[in-house]
Amino acid sequence: MNDLFETEEFHQIYEENEYELGGQKLKIREFTFHRLNANQVWPGNQIFAEYLLENLAYLKEQKVLELGSASGILSIFLKKHDIDITASDCPDEEIFENIDYNAKINGIETIPKLPRILYIDLWGEPLNEGLGFTLIIASDILLYLKSFPSLIKTLDFLLGENCKMWLNNRRRIDTEQTFLNMCIEHGFSVKEVFPKIFEIKKN
Incomplete structure (x- = not known):
């Protein structure tokens, strides 16, 4: 873990900023630092939001996990459009308190x-049966090889006959093909449905 994150002298600084996604203005509190880059909004979300809006009718019929x-x-953007959305990230109280805020x-x-699906040390752990998600979305998560x-x-575990993934990747483009190749080698199909937005499904 980053020493800065652990030291008692470090105090988070929070700042509320306004973002526009798909024509909708959202206030978002961001903070100074997070060891897994979960502290700020990245620009790729705005492009992904446009794609999600284009597919809003489809999304309204899905159970979505981000x-x-x-x-x-x-997740907030989709919830305001009445989408059945569940948020996930590393099991970090600060992240989930900030999402609630x-x-x-x-x-x-x-x-x-x-709180435990997306975490650099916990990805891959067995999850509870019966989660029932039909669409997984993720934006700029391909940071750590x-x-x-x-x-x-x-x-x-998550993808199946009734579930697919939309992966938006606009940060760490250098790692993108490595991950997509791994998906194909594992037996998933990969299709670019929009520039830098990939649909991943089980064959």
Whole structure:
């Protein structure tokens, strides 16, 4: 773990900023630092939001899980469009407290959360049966090469006949093809449905 994150002298600094996703203005509280980059909104979310809006009718029929929710902006955006969305990230109290805070300042009481699916050390752990998700979404999660094998295991559990993934990747483009190749080698199909947005399914 980063020493800065552990030292008593470090105090988070929070700042509320306004973002526009799909024509919708959202207030998001971001903070100074997080060892897994879960502290700020990344620009790729705005492009992904446009794609999600284009597919809103489809999304309204799905049970959606977001991997790597970070500030929660995408989950909040979809919840405001009445999508059945569950947020997930590493099991870090600060992240989930911030998602709850951001939901409330945008008029949402709460967003369902799974705190242990996306974590560099926990990807790949068995999950409870019967989660029932039909669509997995994720934006800019391909940061850590060493987590890819565990992420593949998690997708192997989550993806099935009735579930697919939309992966938006606009940060760490250098790791993208490595992960997509691993998906194909594992037996998943990969299709680019929009520039840098990939649909991943089990064959």
